[in-house]
Amino acid sequence: MTHSSPAAPPAPPSGDDAAAAVKRALAWTHTARFLTTASKLTELPVSELPEIAFVGRSNAGKSTAINVLTQQKRLAFASKTPGRTQHINLFEVGPKLAPDALFADLPGYGYAAVERSAKLRWQEVMAEYLAVRRSLSAIVVLVDARLGFTEIDLKLLGFVTPRIANGSVRLLALLTKADKLNRNETAEALRRAGDVLGEVTSAEADVSLAAFSALSRAGVGDAARVLHEWVHAADGGASQAPVAGSALPPGMSHL
Numbered sequence: 001m002t003h004s005s006p007a008a009p010p011a012p013p014s015g016d017d018a019a020a021a022v023k024r025a026l027a028w029t030h031t032a033r034f035l036t037t038a039s040k041l042t043e044l045p046v047s048e049l050p051e052i053a054f055v056g057r058s059n060a061g062k063s064t065a066i067n068v069l070t071q072q073k074r075l076a077f078a079s080k081t082p083g084r085t086q087h088i089n090l091f092e093v094g095p096k097l098a099p100d101a102l103f104a105d106l107p108g109y110g111y112a113a114v115e116r117s118a119k120l121r122w123q124e125v126m127a128e129y130l131a132v133r134r135s136l137s138a139i140v141v142l143v144d145a146r147l148g149f150t151e152i153d154l155k156l157l158g159f160v161t162p163r164i165a166n167g168s169v170r171l172l173a174l175l176t177k178a179d180k181l182n183r184n185e186t187a188e189a190l191r192r193a194g195d196v197l198g199e200v201t202s203a204e205a206d207v208s209l210a211a212f213s214a215l216s217r218a219g220v221g222d223a224a225r226v227l228h229e230w231v232h233a234a235d236g237g238a239s240q241a242p243v244a245g246s247a248l249p250p251g252m253s254h255l
């Protein structure tokens, strides 16, 4: 994974430490439970908890990623039919009596078969969510590794670029369905995505990139670890410098 951080990263943890960190992170993500669903922003609960939004084109694998990260088969509704997720679904994470984060599964954008007016309406909701949701602490953007960032991904990311660039919203880009690519193709996809993300990266930004597969589980433990470290860094939320103390898991890069 790639990660941008202003400070030189500390020495990576030993293998045992890394394995323990992944285990802790997966135990934490496993606590996720459904909280609520909203069809518009005004229906979303006001929350002080840091919110991590899963965004990406329809069919990119957002719901599947949430299920595999939380090790729950049907927490988020994944489907072969693009456009399945049509609401913002919120999941609470952490101890039952003291949740410490929310995961938000967002409707996919860019699904061609959706009527144009509905498509535009959702793009507006997404744009507004990304630009104004106060508790938004981080974004996991999921991009099909075979497609890379498309125009619409960049357009949506544009709405949150100022918050990413000033470090108040963190970004993890996952190149999904990496099982469909061979090693060279994956390296090339990571290189291209890294170039694109270079545009939103600044000294204050916390931007990471990794290949991911729900099928082979590549990148799953490491992605869980990044989310866990985001939330459990000293302040537990956004508006702080990157989680520089976190030596990145191997296979992930800070940009």
Ligand SMILES: Nc1nc2c(ncn2[C@@H]2O[C@H](COP(=O)(O)OP(=O)(O)OP(=O)(O)O)[C@@H](O)[C@H]2O)c(=O)[nH]1
Binding pocket: 056, 057, 058, 059, 060, 061, 062, 063, 064, 065, 077, 078, 079, 080, 081, 082, 083, 084, 085, 086, 106, 107, 108, 109, 176, 177, 178, 179, 180, 212, 213, 214, 215, 216
């Ligand atoms: N081979 C492979 N298929 C995957 C992977 N992740 C998701 N898929 C498949 O991709 C399709 C779409 O997955 P979803 O998780 O429903 O996608 P989504 O991004 O939530 O889609 P919307 O809700 O429509 O926005 C499903 O058929 C999944 O089984 C993966 O890592 N590898």
Ligand SMILES: [Mg+2]
Binding pocket: 062, 063, 064, 077, 078, 079, 084, 085, 108
């Ligand atoms: Mg979905």
